[in-house]
Amino acid sequence: MIAALPGTSAHRAAVLGSPVAHSLSPALHLAGFAAAGLTGWTYSRIECDAVALPGLVAAAGPEWAGFSVTMPGKEAAAAAADVRSARVDLLGVANTLWHGPKGWHAENTDVDGVCGALGAAGVAPHRVLVLGGGGTARSVVAALAELHVEELVLAGRRPQSTWACVELARRVGLPVTASDLEPANVARVAAEVDLVVSTVPAGAADHLAAVLAGVPALLDVLYHPWPTPLAAASVPGRTTVTGLDMLLHQSFRQFELFTGRPAPMVEMRAGLQLASGAGLPLPIGAR
Numbered sequence: 001m002i003a004a005l006p007g008t009s010a011h012r013a014a015v016l017g018s019p020v021a022h023s024l025s026p027a028l029h030l031a032g033f034a035a036a037g038l039t040g041w042t043y044s045r046i047e048c049d050a051v052a053l054p055g056l057v058a059a060a061g062p063e064w065a066g067f068s069v070t071m072p073g074k075e076a077a078a079a080a081a082d083v084r085s086a087r088v089d090l091l092g093v094a095n096t097l098w099h100g101p102k103g104w105h106a107e108n109t110d111v112d113g114v115c116g117a118l119g120a121a122g123v124a125p126h127r128v129l130v131l132g133g134g135g136t137a138r139s140v141v142a143a144l145a146e147l148h149v150e151e152l153v154l155a156g157r158r159p160q161s162t163w164a165c166v167e168l169a170r171r172v173g174l175p176v177t178a179s180d181l182e183p184a185n186v187a188r189v190a191a192e193v194d195l196v197v198s199t200v201p202a203g204a205a206d207h208l209a210a211v212l213a214g215v216p217a218l219l220d221v222l223y224h225p226w227p228t229p230l231a232a233a234s235v236p237g238r239t240t241v242t243g244l245d246m247l248l249h250q251s252f253r254q255f256e257l258f259t260g261r262p263a264p265m266v267e268m269r270a271g272l273q274l275a276s277g278a279g280l281p282l283p284i285g286a287r
Helices: 025-035 053-059 074-080 086-091 110-120 135-146 159-171 183-190 206-212 243-259 265-276
Strands: 012-017 042-047 064-069 096-100 103-107 127-131 151-155 176-179 195-198 217-220 239-242
Touching (some): 012 025, 025 243, 053 074, 064 074, 086 103, 086 159, 096 243, 103 243, 110 135, 110 239, 110 243, 127 135, 127 183, 135 159, 151 183, 176 183, 183 206, 217 243, 239 243
Parallel strands (some): 012 042, 012 064, 127 151, 127 195, 151 176, 217 239
Antiparallel strands (some): 064 096, 096 103
């Protein structure tokens, strides 16, 4: 018997992306469903690019509680929703679609992932360097605004996307300057910040590992393979937060939106630890 939420027939969820075979989201949500007693709920991976996403979502029936959305569909998810949260309106990207009272609702729980992962690791940043300027960087900027950081430097690979992030930071009230990824310029910034957040693809920041090694805290949104060169170069005493930490913490809010129930955080963490095999502690902290 399907243990759907009262008044609904929802019992299915999935992650949409391309490629999506590597996604660890099923491990998180299936562990959560089991711990919450949601017998009959399923969570799968669906190969889906940005072009196909609107049609897939429009055709989804009432049995679908929601979708996690990974690259390259986050902008398409925001556009496809009937209702967008204030975060999604601000950022233009959504990683969560959930069936709500007014149709498909869009949310960005990546912001929760950044705030939760940093908080659980005991990182309270004041001056931050963010590498990158894409959709993930936008979510990081929004999170840093919620954390009330004092100063932000954005160092991107592409001037156009970097400046778009700079404008976003200004809209949310963050004092911000722009840089590039030249080692000499990054080294000057690194001496003044207490957190570096890398949102760039694998390999794009490897040449900066040495100059960033002494920054007191690192959040690298990558998690496979681990450790990344940025993480491996860390000096003793550095606090390192991983992409798995961010994935875990964003999933808690996502689970609650899908099911209407509190996230079983300990069990979801155990599911992720087992599936990843990374041997990382993944602190939860208080919510």
